[in-house]
Amino acid sequence: MKKPEHPNIIADQDIKDSFSVESWEKKHFDDQRMHRATYNRIFLITSGSGEAIIDNSSYPIAGDQLLLVAKGQLFTFSADTVLTGHAICFGDCFWERAPQSANNCKAVLFNNASDNQQIPLNNDDLQELSPLFEILHTEFTKAPYINKLDAMAAYLKIIMIKIANINASLSKGYDSYDNQLYRQFLELVSRQYQNTHEVAEFAKQMGISTRKLTELCNRCAGKGAKDIINGQLISEAKRSLQFSAKPVKEIAYHLNFSTPEQFSHFFKKNTMVSPHQYRSHFVHIGM
Structure with a gap:
């Protein structure tokens, strides 16, 4: 339901x-x-x-x-x-x-x-x-x-x-081979971030090495492949915490974390606040 x-x-x-x-x-x-x-x-x-x-x-x-x-x-x-x-x-x-x-x-x-x-x-x-x-x-x-x-x-x-x-970010040759690979990576992340968080798994699907994928993302986006995956996870986690009543445990499993504790550690490491603190902030301001 x-x-x-x-x-x-x-x-x-x-x-x-x-x-x-x-x-x-x-x-x-x-x-x-x-x-x-x-x-x-x-x-x-x-x-x-x-x-x-x-x-x-x-x-x-x-x-x-x-x-x-x-x-x-x-x-x-x-x-x-x-x-x-x-x-x-x-x-x-x-x-x-x-x-x-x-x-x-x-x-x-x-x-x-x-x-x-x-x-x-x-x-x-x-x-x-x-x-x-x-x-x-x-x-x-x-x-x-x-x-x-x-x-x-x-x-x-x-x-x-x-x-x-x-778009300035595309004007540096969005049809180049590197950018085609980068777009493929973004497409995979947008579809599979709930199933895997591993750079190596995405690299394997793309037929390139983990190092190659990380270098590719740094050239095209100025940040590593892991940063892009984590950014997708954090954005989805914030949306769920702010705008749904799902328990933190359910959000953690939905995003494919092994335990709620693992998710909480990941979230706090990337945002400097815990999931409960993040949600509480928006409850207090009436959002």
């Missing part, structure tokens, strides 16, 4: 065809409860103010920027937020319609979303992206026609590739 969400969390409603595009003009946000994303989101913000809160981080909102939210993340906007721009929402089943050639771009942008949550845009970037979002929105609002979903997926592919090119 599925456990209910924390009372301050609202879950995504089902979206027809797992895809939607909205155009916003000075949009206000009346509900500040955290929103659990079951779809990926791309926000193109042409003007605005306020703050986005994604998982445990805050991002000031201004014009000329992108915000990316990956499925599984928790997000909301502050009460004073006003946004003008576009919002794309898409599920994995819709993305499967996009040509395979764009998969690498999506993997880097969304499998390690915390590194790409907010992307600033210069004027040229904005002038290139805005018409694409507008065309996609126009296409979305048209009456149904044969292959409409495939047409929208093709536009989404173009947008994803453009964002990947803009």
Whole structure:
């Protein structure tokens, strides 16, 4: 039986065809409860103010920027937020319609979303992206026609590739062999972090040595493979502690720790507080 969400969390409603595009003009946000994303989101913000809160981080909102939210993340906007721009929402089943050639771009942008949550845009970037979002929105609002979903997926592919090119972390050659391997690693971690925490196991699946994988991650991300795995585990643990009523013991086993004590030691080593202290902090501030 599925456990209910924390009372301050609202879950995504089902979206027809797992895809939607909205155009916003000075949009206000009346509900500040955290929103659990079951779809990926791309926000193109042409003007605005306020703050986005994604998982445990805050991002000031201004014009000329992108915000990316990956499925599984928790997000909301502050009460004073006003946004003008576009919002794309898409599920994995819709993305499967996009040509395979764009998969690498999506993997880097969304499998390690915390590194790409907010992307600033210069004027040229904005002038290139805005018409694409507008065309996609126009296409979305048209009456149904044969292959409409495939047409929208093709536009989404173009947008994803453009964002990947803009993203500073990808501009150093995201099609290089090293970056392809790095994306493969991120994909594996996002799917298997509940089953294994070992760098050696991921390296074996990729057909490379543990040392090669660690060097690869240091070149592509500036941190080691173990740091990336641990970051995924800590992010998921924080979400569960803050926004669910699951006992620490259940969270520990869900994340494949042998004992609750092992999980608590891992969590405190990486955050400087125990799981109970972390949860208690948010209970006391009413979140």
